[in-house]
Amino acid sequence: MSETLAFTRTPSVAVTPTHYCPGCQHGVAHRMVAEYLDAEKLAEKTIMVTSIGCSVFLYNYLRFDSVEAPHGRAPATATGVKRVSPDKVVFTYQGDGDLASIGMAEIMHAANRGERITVVFVNNTVYGMTGGQMAPTTLVGQKTTTSPAGRCASTEGSPFRMAEIVAGLGGVAFSARVALNNVKHLAQARKAIRRAFEVQLAGQGMGFVELLATCPTNWKMTPVQANEHIEAAIIPTFPLGVFKDIAKNAGAC
C-alpha cells in the first residue's frame, strides 16, 4: 500500500526547527500566511516587517525579504516600505503587546491613513517573550506575572478589542477576528488572511486580521487545555467575526 501525503510544506516556510514552545500557534499563523502568498505566487514580491516578541525570528522561518522594526513600530516601518515600493506586497506580523500597547499610535495612524498593507495581529492575551506579563488584551481576571491577583478592570482597564477598534477607522478596508484553535476556525482564518491581502492588492486600504492564538507556556496549560481555553474563555471576550469588509459596505471609506 502506498502512502498518501496528507500535508505538503509550502515553499516559503523554511525547513528548520522553530524555537516556539510546544502547542504555540505562532507557527500555525506563519504557515497560513505563507500558504496564501505561495498559492497566489506573491512570495517573490513580498516584504514583511517583523516585530518584537516571540515571533521576532519570523525571518528565520518565512523566506521573504524582511526588515525588523523596533517594538511596536512595524506599521510605521511598513508605511515607509510601501510608500516607496507601491508594487510590493507588504505585511506586518505583530503580537498583542507589540501592536496594542507600545505600538498603539502606529497601528491607529497607519490604519487611519489607509496604508495599503496587511497587518497580521497575533493575540495570545499575554506578553509571551518576556515571561507572561499583562498585555492590553489580557482578560479581566486573568492572572499574569504582573497581575498576580488577576487583571482588575477598574485599575488596569479592560482588554482592547483591536479588530473592532481598527474597523472603525476610515482607511481600513477589511478587519476580522479569527481563532486558530480548531479546524473550523482555521478555515475561517484562511479566508480572513486572504481578504486581508486582497484589499491591499486591490489598493483599497489596510487589511487587518486578528488571530486568537495560544500561549500554553504562560497560560500554564497543556496545548490541549490551551485550545479549549480559547473556546471557553477568550472567544466570549473577543468575539469572532468580520467587522469590516469593503466589499460588503462599499463607500464606508
Add this chain to the structure above:
Amino acid sequence: MSADGRIFVKGNEAVSMGAIDAGLKGYFGYPITPQNEIPEFMSLHLPKAGGAFVQAESEMAAINMVLGAAATGARAMTSSSSPGVSLMQESFSYMAASETPCVVVNMMRGGPGLGDINTAQGDYFQATRGGGHGDYRTPVLAPSTCQEAYDLTREAFDIAFRFRTPVMILGDAILGQMKEPITRGEPRPADPAESADWGLSGAKGREQRVFRSLFLAEGLLTAVNQRLRAKFEAMSSLTRCESFMTDDAELVVVSFGSIARIVKSSIRKLRARGLKVGLLRPITLFPFPSEAIADLARQGKRLLTIEHNMGQMLDDVRLAVCGIADSAFHGTLSGTIPTPDEYEAAIEAALTGGSK
C-alpha cells in the same frame, strides 16, 4: 533666481533642495520648530520629483518610516529638532546595526528638555556619540552656510550609501532660519542600481534579504560589532575641516556650525586690530578633525573652543591635543543668542590672558 543661477533661500530650504537633488525617494517627518520649512518644502516639491512624503504621527513613526523605505534601497530622510531627535534615537541604533543608510537632519534648539525654540548646540554629545543605545558611530556633518547646507545634505546621501549608515546633518535654528543665496547643482536621478545588491525588493530568484539588529547566538553579535567597528574606523577618511587665518595665528578658535560664522566675524575684527587669531572649523564632527587640531597645538598655537553649550566639543578638542596642550573654553548657554562682540571679548581675553 538671479541671472547667475543663484537663489535666495532659508537654510532649511537649502537642505530640502540638497536632498531632492540627491535623488531623495522618501521623506517622513513630524513638525517641530525651527525646521518646519523642511517638511513643508517636501510636501510641496517631493511628490513632483517622484518621491513620497508622509507627515508622520510622531518622530518615532517618522524615523521608522525612514527605516522601512531605506531598507528597500531608496534614498530616505527625516528632519527634526532636538526633542524630536531624542525620540528617534532608538531607531538610529537599529539602523546603525542593520546597516540601513539614511539622512537625518537635526536643526538644534535650546535644552535641556523642552527648552527653547531658539538656537543652541546642546546636542553635540548626542549626535557624535551615536546617541542611541548600544555602541555605534554615525557620520555627523555640520554646515555653517546655506550653500554648505545644500552641498553637505547632497553629499550626506553618498556617504550614507557608501558606508551603509545613517548620516546626520547637525545644524541649528540660526542655520535653519537664515536666508542666503545658493547655487543648486544638477539634480541626480534616483538610481535603482545603487542598492541592487542589498535592498529589499522581494526575493525573486535569490535568497531572502533581512535587515536585522538582533543577534542572539553566542558570539554572533560580537562578530557583527567587529565588522561595524572596522567600518566606523574606515569613516576617518571622511574627516574635513576649514582653516581660517590659522597660519600665523597665536591663538586658534575651534568652533562649528553657525556659531563658527559669528566667531569668524569676531576674528576679522580682531585681525583688523592686528591681533593674530584664527579659526579651525570642523565640518565633520564625527569623524572629528583631531589631527588638524593636534598639528596646531604642536606648532605651539594656543586653543580656545567656542560653542553654544556648556562645553561638549571641548572634550574632543582636549582629546585631540591630550599630552601636547589644552584648550580654553567659552560657552554661550542656550536661551541666549551669542553676539560677535561677546566672542571678540572672549577671544581677546584668551589671547592676552593666556590659556585658562
